[in-house]
Structures are given as structure tokens and as C-alpha cells.
Amino acid sequence: MSLQRQEDGGIAAVQSIGGLATAIGPYFKSHRDCFWVGWSGVDPAKYEQRDIDRMTEEYRSRRCEPVYLTEDEINGYYAGYSNDTIWPLFHDFAHEAKFEPATWKVYQAVNERFAEAVSTLVHPGDTVWVQDYHLMLLPALLRSRFPDLRIGWFLHIPFPSPEIFRQLPNGADLLRGLLGADLVGFHTIDFCINFMSVVRLLLDLDIKPDGRIALTDEPSDPATGSDRPSSRHKRYVTVEAFPIGIDYNLYRRTARSSLAQAMQHGIEAASGKRTRRIKTSLTAESQAATEAQVADSNWWSHHAHQELPELALARNLGPDADKVPRKVVVSVDRLDYTKGLPERLRAFELMLERYPKWVGHVTYYLLATPTRENVETYRNLKQTVDRLVGKVNGKYSLLSWTPIHYITRSLPIKPVCGIYAAGDVALVTPLRDGMNLVAKEYLACHDDRDGALVLSDMCGAARELTDSFVVNPYDIDAVCEALNKALEISPDEARRRNRTMQTRLKYRTADLWCVEFLSTLRQVSDPGTADRRL
Ligand code: GDG
Numbered sequence: 001m002s003l004q005r006q007e008d009g010g011i012a013a014v015q016s017i018g019g020l021a022t023a024i025g026p027y028f029k030s031h032r033d034c035f036w037v038g039w040s041g042v043d044p045a046k047y048e049q050r051d052i053d054r055m056t057e058e059y060r061s062r063r064c065e066p067v068y069l070t071e072d073e074i075n076g077y078y079a080g081y082s083n084d085t086i087w088p089l090f091h092d093f094a095h096e097a098k099f100e101p102a103t104w105k106v107y108q109a110v111n112e113r114f115a116e117a118v119s120t121l122v123h124p125g126d127t128v129w130v131q132d133y134h135l136m137l138l139p140a141l142l143r144s145r146f147p148d149l150r151i152g153w154f155l156h157i158p159f160p161s162p163e164i165f166r167q168l169p170n171g172a173d174l175l176r177g178l179l180g181a182d183l184v185g186f187h188t189i190d191f192c193i194n195f196m197s198v199v200r201l202l203l204d205l206d207i208k209p210d211g212r213i214a215l216t217d218e219p220s221d222p223a224t225g226s227d228r229p230s231s232r233h234k235r236y237v238t239v240e241a242f243p244i245g246i247d248y249n250l251y252r253r254t255a256r257s258s259l260a261q262a263m264q265h266g267i268e269a270a271s272g273k274r275t276r277r278i279k280t281s282l283t284a285e286s287q288a289a290t291e292a293q294v295a296d297s298n299w300w301s302h303h304a305h306q307e308l309p310e311l312a313l314a315r316n317l318g319p320d321a322d323k324v325p326r327k328v329v330v331s332v333d334r335l336d337y338t339k340g341l342p343e344r345l346r347a348f349e350l351m352l353e354r355y356p357k358w359v360g361h362v363t364y365y366l367l368a369t370p371t372r373e374n375v376e377t378y379r380n381l382k383q384t385v386d387r388l389v390g391k392v393n394g395k396y397s398l399l400s401w402t403p404i405h406y407i408t409r410s411l412p413i414k415p416v417c418g419i420y421a422a423g424d425v426a427l428v429t430p431l432r433d434g435m436n437l438v439a440k441e442y443l444a445c446h447d448d449r450d451g452a453l454v455l456s457d458m459c460g461a462a463r464e465l466t467d468s469f470v471v472n473p474y475d476i477d478a479v480c481e482a483l484n485k486a487l488e489i490s491p492d493e494a495r496r497r498n499r500t501m502q503t504r505l506k507y508r509t510a511d512l513w514c515v516e517f518l519s520t521l522r523q524v525s526d527p528g529t530a531d532r533r534l
Contacts, residue, residue, distance in 0.1 A: 020131060020156055022437055026247045027514040032063070037117050040066035043074070067117050069110065076106025079374045082134045088377075089168060090133060090157050091338045091432040096377055099169050108137060111177070115141035124148040127521060130181065132156050137173070140180030152521040153181040154242065157434040158460075159191040165198045172202045179203075179215060182235075182525035185242045185517055187435045187460035192239045213237040238524040242517050243464060244435050245508040251444035255417040260445075263418025271363035271422075272401070273326040324357050327487050329364040330423030332416060332438050333430075334371040335408065337381045340431040340456065340473045341368060345388040345404075347479035348427070352396050352403065355484050360401050362487060364427075365419055369410045382408070420445035425452045425486040429473035433459035439468070440505055443498060450494035452486035453501075454479065464504060467497040 028036055040059065044052055052068065059066045069077065080103030088096035115138055118128060122142075127150040130138050139151045165171055175198065178184055186192050196207050206214045215235045254260055268274040329348070333339040345366075352359050368385060372378045389406045396403045411419075420426065426442040436459040443453060443465070453468035455461060462470050469482040489497075 022246070023156075023244050023510045024131070024514065026250070027511055028063075030511075035063050035065060035121055037065040037067065037114065037121070039078070040068050042066070042068065043071055044068040045070060065117055065121060067110075067113055069113075073106055073110055073113075075374070076103045077110040078134070079372065081107035083372055083375055084377075085168070086133045086136075087157065087338075089164060090160050092158075092160060092164060093337065093432075094164055094167055096337070097167070101169075104170050111135060111137035111141060114138050115145065118142060119145055122146060122149060126150070127152070127518065129154070129518065129521070137177035138180075140177045143180035150521055150525040151181040152183040152185065152517060153178055154185040154517060155191070155434065156187070156244070158432055159186055159194045159198075161194050162197045162201050165194070166202065171198070175199055175203055179205075179213065179237050181237060183238050183240065183517070183521045185240055187241065187243050188463055189241045190463075191434075191460075192241050196239055208236075211239050213239065236524070238520070240520060242513055242520075243460060243508070244437070244513045245505060245510045246437055246440045246444060247510050248440075248444045248447075248502075248506045251417060251420075251441050252447040254414055255421045255445035255447075257414050257417070259414040260418035260421060263415045264422040267328055267363075267365055267405075267419065267422035270405070271326055271328050272361075273328060324361045327358075327362045327424045328422050329362060329425045329427055329483070329487075330367075330419050330442070331364075331427045332367045332419060332441075333369070335368040335378065335382055335385065336371055337377060338430055338432050340429045341366075341381070341385050342388055343431065343473055343476060344427055344429045344479065345385070345392060347429075347476045347483060348404070349388075349392045349395075350476055350480040351483050352392070354480060358484075358487065359396055359403075360398050362403070363401070364404045365407070365422065366404055367407045367411065367416065367419055370408060417441075417445050423451060425454060425483065427454050427479075427483060428459075428461075429454065429456040429471065429479055430459050431456070431473050433461070435460035437461075439465055443502055443505055446498060447502060448495075449498075450489075450491040451498065452489045452494050453498075454482045454486050464508075465501050467500050 028034060040055065042052075042055060047055075056066055080098075080100065084096075084098045085100075085103065086097075088094070114135055118138075119142075122128060124146055125148055126146075128142060130142075130151065130153040133155060136153075139153050142149055142151055159165075168174070179199075184195065186195065192211065196211065196213070199205050199213055200207055208214060213236065215237060255264075265274065331344070333341065335341070348364055352362075366389070370382070385406075389404050392403055420442045423442065426439065428436060428439040428442070430436055433456070436456075439453055439455050439459070439461045442451070453465065455465055455468040455470050456473040457470050458473055462468075469486050471478045471482045473479060
């Protein structure tokens with residue numbers, strides 16, 4: 001949630017979009033004993049001091065402590081080091097990562113600002129849960145101020161292999177920052193292993209067989225002056241995987257709300273699933289022309305190389321056109337280069353080319369929510385996706401059918417669930433992703449219903465949702481084939497596959513994820529328990 005000034009001068013709360021907000025929002029709302037410290041989303045230079053005071057009050061009344069960042073700080077810390085250095089590198093897009101000493105300095109300074117903000121709120125023995133790659137220095141900054149804090153840190157994105165991580169000029173500093181925590185969490189075991197390998201490689205620290213990293217809080221022993229760690233000050237950092245879940249019932253219920261159903265029915269009608277068939281979707285005039293030309297075999301021999309899509313369709317399918325079912329493919333993503341949108345669009349295009357029976361019958365609803373528009377790579381990506389959607393639509397559109405419905409604005413949760421519910425197939429093919437909640441939300445919206453999931457092997461969710469059609473998202477051919485199979489799956493088979501995955505998702509919710517992380521944190525940071533684990 002962030003506050004924004006409205007045209008009438010008032011201030012309104014706006015829901016943040018993205019995995020972190022989706023995952024932790026419900027826990028935060030239902031647990032009144034916690035406080036959220038975060039960037040205010042507001043540039044203080046654009047407001048009078050009394051407006052800032054009002055906003056601060058408003059935030060605090062919602063148990064939030066705002067950290068106000070200047071435009072330079074946002075550029076250096078958020079757009080810069082966080083999203084132009086760490087984000088691409090951690091997603092294996094090393095060629096996109098920029099290494100600029102200036103943004104690193106701002107990243108350090110802003111982490112200090114967060115440490116100050118948290119310091120005004122905590123007492124010894126309190127628990128602080130630091131979220132994500134924007135605040136990798138914060139655990140150590142807090143540890144040096146409050147040695148008795150319980151500190152956890154969770155990474156929502158992948159943690160890269162040592163070969164990739166060691167490219168980061170300030171990598172060792174980031175690791176030292178993280179080792180201020182008692183518990184360091186990732187979505188998957190693979191990311192834990194990467195992290196431990198990197199710690200061993202860059203910091204040469206001792207890692208116990210159970211995965212704990214042994215540390216000393218003090219760099220040297222004051223009694224002897226030696227650098228040998230004093231066992232009195234030994235502390236352990238536990239590394240563990242906590243695969244994040246979703247609020248399953250929220251998505252299941254929301255998909256059944258009247259607004260979501262209106263959206264679902266609207267999509268089904270627009271794609272012809274509910275009412276029309278391919279033949280009747282042509283206007284009478286064009287259909288007559290099509291039929292006359294198809295009947296004239298001589299015409300075909302001369303014009304086959306320049307046939308209109310309607311003609312190709314009629315020729316290829318003939319009377320069987322009516323037998324091909326209408327289907328809807330959906331996807332929901334932030335417009336981010338890690339989500340693999342261009343590759344996915346190429347696979348969809350290939351599917352239309354290789355399986356012409358789907359032309360006129362499969363409509364793709366692509367919700368691509370704008371994000372990080374102040375980073376150049378994201379603006380370029382938007383242009384690439386615009387162009388590809390235009391290309392496919394230009395190449396395959398019929399008079400009354402458009403292959404891709406492309407929405408580039410953020411929608412409220414009910415229409416998003418309506419889109420999920422309308423999808424016979426969800427195409428979720430990130431090139432790299434920590435978890436990917438969209439795959440899970442789709443399955444929740446198809447509770448007790450058919451619907452097929454095509455899922456990238458490169459996301460954490462693929463480790464859990466093994467009954468989906470798992471594909472390599474870089475392999476356009478494989479995605480095309482998986483999409484075709486998913487479109488052809490029988491309802492019984494789809495339900496059978498979904499049931500196993502849904503059972504898991506129903507149990508492993510976002511709320512349980514929070515509870516498990518926090519109880520593990522309590523356990524590993526309790527000196528008595530920690531000793532027993534030695
Ligand atoms: C990070 C990691 C990890 C998207 N557009 C709209 C909208 N969304 C919601 C989706 C979903 C969320 O945003 C996206 O979650 P993802 O998990 O797919 O991806 P990231 O934002 O990159 O999240 C990711 C996650 O953190 C959690 O740890 O899974 O790997 O990258 O909830 O529904 N929601 C609404 N309107 C939109 O237009 N209401």
C-alpha cells in the first residue's frame with residue numbers, strides 16, 4: 001500500500017502490485033502486533049511539510065512507518081542498484097546488470113536510513129523480518145545497533161550461482177550485511193545451496209553439515225589481540241528454504257465473485273466460447289466471398305501464396321472448423337524482462353502457424369502490468385512486447401477475431417481473478433523467477449474445475465507444481481508444443497492434474513509461510529535451542 005495525492009488534493013491509499021504485497025499483505029492485516037517499515041512511495045520535494053506530516057500520521061495509523069526518499073535516492077537506490085544491478089544479476093541476466101560505484105553508495109546510504117527508521121521502533125529481543133534484495137545490508141546494520149534483536153531476512157527472487165554472484169563488485173559486503181541475520185530464507189533448496197557456496201567462496205566461512213554458518217560477532221579477540229574467533233561470541237546463521245504460498249481461499253472465493261464472473265463471461269463471449277462459432281463470426285459478405293473463392297480451385301492455384309487468413313482457415317479446416325472448440329489462454333505478469341513475454345509471444349505465434357486449426361479459435365488475454373517505468377530496460381521491453389503483439393495480431397487477425405487481447409494497465413484483484421477463471425490454459429513462462437505466484441493463483445481460481453497450466457522450469461513454483469506442463473521457457477518449440485497439448489487436454493485429465501497441486505496449495509498458504517518463517521526464526525535465535533542444535 002502507498003499513499004498518493006488525488007486530483008482533488010486529498011490523499012488516498014493505493015494497493016501495491018507485486019509478489020511481496022500479495023504474500024505478506026494478508027498476514028500484516030490480520031496480525032495487529034507488527035509494524036511495517038517501508039519506502040513511502042512519495043517524493044518529499046513535491047509536498048509541503050504539513051502534507052508530509054499528514055501522510056506520516058496516516059501511515060502510522062495503519063501501522064506503517066514511512067521512509068521518505070529523495071528523487072536522487074530513488075534513482076540511485078531503487079531504480080539504480082536494486083533494479084539495475086542486483087535484480088538482473090540475480091535473475092541470470094548478467095548482461096543487463098550495471099555496476100556503478102555511485103549507485104552502490106546510495107544503496108548503502110538508504111540501507112542506513114532504514115536502519116535508523118527501524119531503530120526508533122524496536123527494543124532488545126524484538127523480531128525484525130527484513131524483506132528482499134533492496135535491504136541486504138540492513139541485517140548487519142541492525143545487529144551492530146541491537147545485538148539482541150531476532151533478525152530474519154527473506155529473498156523473494158532467485159539467489160544466483162557463485163559464477164554469477166562473484167561478478168558483483170560489492171558482493172562480499174552484501175553477504176556480510178546478510179550475515180547479521182539469524183535466519184536467511186529462500187524459496188528453494190537450490191537457492192540455499194547457491195548462497196552457502198557463495199559464502200564459502202567469498203568469505204571462507206565454516207558451514208556446518210546442517211547448513212548453519214558459524215560466525216563470531218567480534219572480528220578480533222580483545223584479550224589476546226589475535227584474529228581468532230572467540231567461542232564466547234559465536235553466533236550461527238541458519239539458511240533454510242521457505243517456499244511461499246498464496247491465500248488460496250481468497251483467490252478461490254474472489255474468482256466466484258460477481259465482478260470476476262462478469263469479467264470471465266465477458267472474455268468467454270468476446271472469444272466466441274459462449275455463443276458464436278467460427279463460420280457465423282464472418283460477416284455474410286466475407287463468408288460468401290470466401291466460399292466462392294474456395295470453390296474456385298483454379299483461384300487457389302494462383303493465389304495460394306497470398307491467401308487471406310479467413311480463406312486459409314476455411315481451406316484448411318473446411319466443415320471441421322465448427323468442431324474446433326473455442327479456447328482462451330491467459331497470463332498475468334508485471335511487464336518485466338524476467339517474465340519471458342517476448343519468448344512466450346513467439347511461442348504463441350508458432351503455435352498458430354504450426355496448428356492452423358487454432359486460428360480463429362484460441363484467444364490470448366495478456367495482462368502485462370507496467371512496472372519500474374523509470375528504468376530504461378523496462379521501457380525498451382514494453383516497445384518489444386508492443387511490436388510482437390502488433391505483429392501477431394496483424395498477421396493472424398480475422399474480421400471478427402483478434403488473437404491477442406493486450407492489457408497494459410493494472411487491474412483490481414476481481415477482474416484479475418476473472419481473467420484467471422476464463423483461461424482454459426495459463427501460460428506462465430518466466431525465464432527466471434524466485435517462485436511465481438501467478439501459477440498458484442491460477443490454480444486457486446480453478447478450484448474443482450479444469451484448466452491447464454503451462455509452467456516454466458526456471459521458477460521456484462516448478463519444484464512444487466510438478467503436475468503442470470513444465471517447459472524450458474527459452475525453448476520456443478517446446479512451449480509451442482506444451483501449449484498445444486494443454487489446449488487439447490481433456491477436462492477429466494486437467495482436473496486430475498490440478499487436484500494434486502491444489503491440495504498442496506490449499507495447505508501451504510501465504511499465512512503458513514509467514515508463521516513457519518517466524519517460528520523458525522524464534523527457534524534458531526533462542527540461545528538455548530541454538531546450543532541444543534550444535
Ligand atoms: C516477487 C518474485 C515471487 C500482477 N498484475 C496485477 C496483479 N499482479 C499480481 C499477481 C501476483 C503478483 O502481482 C506477481 O507475483 P509474482 O510472484 O508473479 O512476481 P513478482 O512481482 O516478480 O514477485 C517472485 C514473489 O515475489 C513472492 O515471493 O513469487 O518470484 O519475483 O500476485 O496477481 N494484481 C492485481 N492487478 C494487476 O494488474 N490486482
